[in-house]
Amino acid sequence: MQKEVGFRRNVYLIMLTILGLAVLIQVARSQLVLQFKHNDEHLKERAAIMARAAAPDSQAAGVMTDELFCLAYLGDDPPSVELKENTARTLSYLKRQVQEVDLNTDVIDYKACTAVLLATGELDALESGAGLEEFVHHGGAAFLMTTPVIGDRFHQMYRKLGIIEFEYPVLSKGVRLLSNVLIAEKGLEVGEEIVSNVSNPVELDAESTKLIESEDGIPLMWKRQYGAGNFIVYNGDKLHLKNSRGLVVGGVSMMQPDFLYPIFNSKIFYIDDFPSPIAKGIHPAIYQQYGMELPTFFQDIWWPDMLKAARLYNVKYTAAVIQSYNDEVNPPFRDPVDQEWHQLVSYGREVVKSGGEIAIHGYNHQSLQTNKAIADYLGYQIWNSQEDMEESIKEVNRYIKTAFPNFTPMSYVPPSNVLGREDGREALKKAWPEMSVIASLYDTDYEGRAYVQEFELSKDGIIEMPRVTSGYFETPYTRWLEANTITSVGVFSHFLHPDDLLDHARGRDQTWEKLYQDFSDYLERLHRTYPWMRDITSTEAGFDMVNVLQTKVSVTKEPQRIKGVVDQYKQPLYYVLRTERKIAVQENCTVQKIDENVYLVTVTGSTFSIGLGG
Structure with a gap:
């Protein structure tokens, strides 16, 4: 009798286990179905965006207030022009109307201006008299955006700017934020290796509010009420840079009361080269710590850790697929020997189930461009024609479809953030009509190799949506760039590569345990500083961005x-x-x-x- 009861109990346990597995499998399938249904909705939205992009007024959603920002500069002074251009672009994100005034040929019409932004330190270029001071005194706002040149006009107005004493310019080192001119970053200190300015050593009066100072105590940015209005002064020469746009927005929003401006509110996280073929064999440090070959380590240790971090700190991964690491640039490209279809399926399913997205990095890691100097620098091959590029893109799309027949990739990440604007970009459009987003780089590339972007909908309907920071750990520069970008447009867009951990510079020769702790600390600090930001995937963020812009x-x-x-x-x-x-x-x-x-x-x-x- 007891044997019969025990047998029945075991049968029930087996049946319950099978039922539980069936439920889990069904839930997993339903999650995938839901994500793929979302993909179908994106495809419909893509068609609507293409139609709007073709409309004559597609690029202009207009300004959102009747305020006029008068932006004064010197047209024959390249630094002034560069500052003016950076400021005008920044104000366009704020949806403010800008009137550019070249002080070489025109004068500022103060009666028409809500605020004046002076993109030159040459105060003597202003009209004779005290027009700017009177404008502020009667309730206007003025932003002096670069170190004032000590001349006649400066001597006339420096006390009105809150300056008691001054000396001639020196190199000021680093920055220390004494205010939240960058949102949630009061107290942030960044060293001279990241930020230095040419500044006038000044002493401010008691009525001035110091916003930023250098490491050696020189006031770099302050606010001073004058009459019914306000001056904002930036005592440095770095606001022409993209990585300082948050300071521009912070200054503009502080010089006027009750200032409202739009943001994208997107936290986007890319894993480049994933899923991709993982090199077989042993890495000494990994094998010493885990006793595993690389494919096993990435499957059993790295990926579960990455999913854990995403759950803890509200991150959704956009995974950019590489089909092969061969360097072929001549067709045919079908079924390379190193492709890992089963990894694409297993990793890809978990990306989608966790709320993420599958994007395309490329058939291989050869950037779609034909510039020999750039190819030589990267150690890449040159494509012979646009048609060959198209064939490679068709192949990687076919490859993804074999794993996920009901899913269509819509976001593209250029290998090494390099893409030919004339040939590579056109190849993508022709071979992959559903491509909606190109995600490359935001920050300036002074070598001119990278595909550098603004946040915008291009005239051909492609969404340009750059990434901003990268890596497993925070650096002083990434913190500075992150803070400026979030304050100015409300975007955190970050990327890393799985094998960064094997690289001397990108992994800092640390164990994965230590590097993962750095990564977790980074995400925890980000979540603590900006808990309000939406975790979102690349295509979702792109479509939301277009909605904000238009x-x-x-x-x-x-x-x-x-x-x-x-x-x-x-x-x-x-x-x-x-x-x-x-x-x-x-x-x-x-x-x-x-x-x-x-x-x-x-x-x-x-x-x-x-x-x-x-």
Whole structure:
């Protein structure tokens, strides 16, 4: 009798185990089905974007306020022109109207200006008299964006700028943030190896609010009320750089009360070269620690750790596939001997199940371009024709379809962030009509090799959406670039490669255990600093970005509230509001405090309002 009871119990346990496995398998399948259904929706949205891009007014969503920012510069001075261009681009993201004024030929019409931004230190280039000072005194705002040249006009106005004493320019070293001019980064210190400025050593009066100083105590940025208006002064020469755009936005948003501006609010994380063929064999450090060959290490140790980090710190991976590491640039490209189809399936399924996305890096790692100097520098082959590039792209798409028949990749990451604008980009468009996003680099490449981008919808309908930072660990420069980009456009876009951990520089010769701890610390600090950012995949972020760029919004200020009207509202829109006033009643929006006097506004309807108290 006891044997019969025990047998029945075992049967029940086996049946329950089988049922549990069936449920898990069904859940996994449903997650994949849901993701692939989402992919179908993206394909429909892609068609709508292409139609809008072809419209005559596709590039202009207009400005969102009636404010006019007068941007003054010297057209015959290259640094001034460079600063002007960087500022104009930054203000375009803020959806502000800009009037450029070349002081060589024109004068500033102060009556028309809401704010004046001076992209030159040559104060003597201003009109005679005290027009700028009077403009500010009567309630205007002025941003002096580079170190003032000590001349006649400077001597006339330096006390109005809050300066008591001054000396001639020196090289100031590093930066120390005394305020949240970069959102959530008050107290951040960056050394001279990252940031240095040519600055005037100055002493400020008690009415000046110091925002940034150098490591050696020189005031670099401050705010000074003058009459009914404000001056913002940047006592340095670095605001022409893309990596300082957050300071531009911080200064602009601090010189006017109750300043609202749009952001993309996207946290995007790419793993390049994944899934891809993993080299067989032993890496001494990995084998010594784990007793594993590389494929086993990446499967059993690295990937589970990466998934764990993503779960803990709200990250969704966009994985950029490489089919082969051969260096073939001549067709046919079918079924290279080193392709790892089973890895594509297993890793790819887990990427999608975790909420991520499969993108394309390439058939192989040969950048789609024909410049010999660039190819030689990278150690790559040169493609013979655009048609050959097209064949390689068709092959990697076919390869992905064999693993995921119901999924269509829509994002592309150029190998080594290099892409030929004339041939490689055209090859992608022709061979892969569904391609929607190109994700390369944001920061300036002074060697001119990389495919450097802005956040924009190109005229041919391709979404240009650059990556900003990279690596398993934080560096002073990536922190600085991250902070400036999040403050200016609300984007964290990061990438790494699985085999970075094997590289002397990118892995710092650390064990994976230590490198993973650095990686986890990085993600934890990011999540702690910006808990409000949305974790999102490449294509999702691209389509959301287009919505922000193209949606027409009209914002007006009243004494007790900010009102907005959204033309053809589709989905939530995100804004940063900097105000010293209390937040009161909100309509069709939520207002979340993210720093001192800084709020994330989420708009949820075609009209919205934010009440402002005393």
